[in-house]
Amino acid sequence: MRALQDELFATLAAQGHPHVRARHGTVLAYLNADGARATELSARSGQHxxxxxxIVDELVDLGYVRREPDPADRRAKRIVPTAHGLDEIxxxxxxxxxxxHRLEHALGEQRFATFREGFEExxxxxxxxRQHRDQPM
Structure with a gap:
């Protein structure tokens, strides 16, 4: 997993996103163009x-996201990707x-499908x- 992340972030850096780090995936990997509340991102990513x-504060400073009022609840904020954030995503x-695709080609379609199924499980x-651990007793 670490080697995959290393390749991802090295390639992102070469493609104009040198400041994005693995921890930023806690937000960027779970964000769509419409944005999401921090509580939704927390639930999706499994992070507190x-x-x-x-992480949102860091991404705001880097220009990847902005906070906007949530149209459904003006007291709440949505985390919305900027154009730069959408490009990174x-x-x-x-x-x-x-x-x-490269790994599927290297392993063969069936072996890669079996690996992926096992990894998802x-x-x-x-x-x-994690959900069980984080439940109050």
Missing amino acids: KQIVGT AKAHAILAAIE ITHHQRAW
Whole structure:
């Protein structure tokens, strides 16, 4: 996983996003063009709201996102990607798709599908563990 992240962020840097780091994926990987509340990003990423808030602050400073009033609740804020943020999100998706395609070619379609299925199952189990761990007793 670490080697995949290294390739992703090195390629993003070469494509105009040198300041994005793995921790920023806590927000950028779960954000769409319409934006989301910090609580939604926290739930999607499995990170605490305070961590998401800190990362959002960094991304605001870097010009990747902005905070806007939520049209459904003016007291709440939505985290919305800027044009620069949308460019990073699109490039990250394309880079990851290219990496997956290369790995599928290297392993073969069936082996890669089996790997991916197993990895998704492991991810599901780990998220369930995290939810169980974070529930108040």
